[in-house]
Amino acid sequence: MKSLKLCDTTLRDGEQAAGVSFTRAEKLEIAKLLSECGVEQAEVGIPAMGKREQEDIAAIAELGLPMKLMTWNRSVAGDIDKARSTGVNWCHVSIPVSEIQLHGKLGLTPAEGLNKLLRAAEYGLRQGMTVSAGLEDSSRADMGFLIETVNTLHREGITRFRYADTVSAHHPGQMAERVGMLLGNVPSDVELEVHCHNDFGLATANTLSGIAAGAVWASTTVAGIGERTGNAAMEEVAMAWRFLYGGECGVRLDRLKLLADKVLAASGRSVGDAKAIVGELAFTHESGIHVDGLIKEKSTYQTFDPAELGRAHRFVLGKHSGSGGVTHVLEQRGLTITEETAARLLEKVREYAEASKGHVPEYMLVQWLMEEQQRTHNMMWG
Ligand SMILES: [Zn+2]
Known part of the structure; x- marks a missing residue:
């Protein structure tokens, strides 16, 4: 070598x-x-x-x-x-x-x-x-x-x-x-x-x-x-x-x-969030297709493991997210949801991302989930 x-x-x-x-x-x-x-x-x-x-x-x-x-x-x-x-x-x-x-x-x-x-x-x-x-x-x-x-x-x-x-x-x-x-x-x-x-x-x-x-x-x-x-x-x-x-x-x-x-x-300089190797967003993924691939098998969308740098892949929710990404983010917090719920939350995610031109903070997703569960509860018992 x-x-x-x-x-x-x-x-x-x-x-x-x-x-x-x-x-x-x-x-x-x-x-x-x-x-x-x-x-x-x-x-x-x-x-x-x-x-x-x-x-x-x-x-x-x-x-x-x-x-x-x-x-x-x-x-x-x-x-x-x-x-x-x-x-x-x-x-x-x-x-x-x-x-x-x-x-x-x-x-x-x-x-x-x-x-x-x-x-x-x-x-x-x-x-x-x-x-x-x-x-x-x-x-x-x-x-x-x-x-x-x-x-x-x-x-x-x-x-x-x-x-x-x-x-x-x-x-x-x-x-x-x-x-x-x-x-x-x-x-x-x-x-x-x-x-x-x-x-x-x-x-x-x-x-x-x-x-x-x-x-x-x-x-x-x-x-x-x-x-x-x-x-x-x-x-x-x-x-x-x-x-x-x-x-x-x-x-x-x-x-x-x-x-x-x-x-x-x-x-006093900044190099932009997407700078190779050291940028804040260098290992951040939003696209549903990429997130889905990475969750199933990391090698699908990486040439080297960010762990080599002491860093990790990070998934964010935005306009290009898929329901797999929504499910994954909530699972990381110990919350399991149905496919139907994921689909409804995804709609909200996309609406919010388009309107704000940014990512959806995780706390907001959790709040939407709680609202969704309350709505279902009311429908059943209300
Ligand atoms: Zn020189």
Whole structure:
């Protein structure tokens, strides 16, 4: 079973999302939860942002968590000095590798860019740090240049590289093809990390595709928060890797919901009730056909048991409910009803749901049942 390693960047790229800002206490709590969840590595900030950020990073490092930590840095000696002062040993040095960004943003030729990255990596190594090389905008870079960049840095002792789909320029097929091509032309001990953005809603798909093609590390954020439309969601990558690809990632699945709730609360964001894996409604069913199937045999409408996440299927009553759902909800409360009663209650359920555009609270169903029983009683004895 292929193992996938997670390098979570909630505390760096996640916090880069518009309007998101974590306090130090929140950063410490998120870091602890990520570590408890079994995440292998976390990117915890950008030291060049200033003293406060450096102190936050140092405070996380002082927790002494088993999870590896990493800082994000530009390919500049000054940034690396600041990174070193935080006490975090893993130093990620980044530079754009596409001509569009190299020329447009930094005014550099590809050769100048490569030289700048090389010098930064060497500087980090000389400072006794473990260096990861970040290849920003990899998806729009020339493949020959990417291969040359990885091989050049590898000769200096760098084995970890980040392939960044910075502006969401790949679909899953291209990601697999490019990752495969790159890995086929560099030494076998290169550990590639894929970092994908979600502008087309494909961040998770692209990440999984890159991993299946040979990358080892998945860069993710909790609940997918991040720059613009965000990053690959950690919980989606972990679950899909396990249940669709048959892989492993050593993450404690039963902690994912708690982690997502904490991160979302701290970020002041919400992801919508129907969000995959961690949404409130992810395992809620209303449709009569689905509820009927699930009551008879759970596998009819599930690819994985929500119990893996410490969650459970939940049935609600609404416009699409069937009489089986009504009967089931009451049975759960120890109330047995006839088919006729179920049919009459179902009518009320549908009327109420249509009028209110919502679900029928269970107490209301019980009240209707009591009214129904009173009516029958009156008819018989009245
Ligand atoms: Zn990013």
